[in-house]
Amino acid sequence: MPRTGLPSGSGTWLDPDIPVTGGGPGYGAVVESLRDLLDGFAAASPDEETVRALADAFAAWSKRLERHRVGERQQVFGRRRDLHGRGQVMAPKFAAEESDERSVKGTVTFGRYFLGGNGAVHGGAIPLLFDEVMGRLSNTAGRSQSRTAFLHTDFRSVTPVGVPLSVRAWFESEEGRKRFIRAEIRDGDTLCAESHGLFLALLPGQP
Numbered sequence: 001m002p003r004t005g006l007p008s009g010s011g012t013w014l015d016p017d018i019p020v021t022g023g024g025p026g027y028g029a030v031v032e033s034l035r036d037l038l039d040g041f042a043a044a045s046p047d048e049e050t051v052r053a054l055a056d057a058f059a060a061w062s063k064r065l066e067r068h069r070v071g072e073r074q075q076v077f078g079r080r081r082d083l084h085g086r087g088q089v090m091a092p093k094f095a096a097e098e099s100d101e102r103s104v105k106g107t108v109t110f111g112r113y114f115l116g117g118n119g120a121v122h123g124g125a126i127p128l129l130f131d132e133v134m135g136r137l138s139n140t141a142g143r144s145q146s147r148t149a150f151l152h153t154d155f156r157s158v159t160p161v162g163v164p165l166s167v168r169a170w171f172e173s174e175e176g177r178k179r180f181i182r183a184e185i186r187d188g189d190t191l192c193a194e195s196h197g198l199f200l201a202l203l204p205g206q207p
């Protein structure tokens with residue numbers, strides 16, 4: 001059992017034996033619907049009747065979910081390593097396509113929910129995606145859990161909303177507890193953003 005709130009490690013990213021940790025086979029479809037809902041809500045200018053209906057529906061679902069509330073160790077959200085994006089909607093969904101012990105490649109499409117302005121992804125959503133991908137890479141392949149010590153992001157060109165983008169992350173070096181990881185997001189040949197980060201393996205007792 002992990003000591004920290006982070007999900008425990010597993011084999012390589014695309015390990016077929018990653019255990020399903022709650023929520024059942026339909027959980028991934030619900031998370032996809034939630035992503036669609038957030039994108040649809042962000043893109044809509046709803047009339048009053050629609051706003052009231054939404055408020056009532058959301059309140060009813062919040063109340064219903066309250067009955068299923070669990071502690072952090074039993075939480076399903078963000079712990080489904082068998083699903084792209086770990087079954088969470090906080091960060092944009094990264095779909096891994098190729099991985100080995102020290103690198104991963106895949107795609108991401110930032111939905112309308114992540115719009116900053118003028119068709120560009122919000123500048124805070126990009127490091128969020130990097131931390132998600134680089135942090136998980138740091139913790140895979142049997143490595144112990146780590147935390148982000150720093151994450152530097154360079155925005156090289158506008159990252160477009162609604163376009164499939166390629167993402168790559170890889171180990172640059174490892175020195176004791178220090179894992180230096182790099183990552184980039186590209187729109188075709190265009191470099192949109194790149195990042196380098198330091199992930200520190202946690203010591204016993206560190207939260």
Ligand SMILES: CCCCCCCC(=O)SCCNC(=O)CCNC(=O)[C@H](O)C(C)(C)COP(=O)(O)OP(=O)(O)OC[C@H]1O[C@@H](n2cnc3c(N)ncnc32)[C@H](O)[C@@H]1OP(=O)(O)O
Pocket residue numbers: 006007131132133135136139146147148149150178198200202203206
């Ligand atoms: C599946 C999950 C995917 C998502 C994963 C997401 C990962 C995350 O976002 S984690 C959340 C964000 N990060 C945090 O909250 C971390 C908060 N910070 C901490 O807890 C601590 O500072 C921690 C654990 C990182 C390091 O503390 P500690 O273990 O005491 O390390 P410390 O002894 O200070 O430093 C160790 C070495 O790293 C270096 N170091 C530490 N921080 C930094 C830094 N920011 N910049 C450069 N070097 C650093 C030190 O200089 C030292 O180097 P050396 O060994 O050469 O002297």
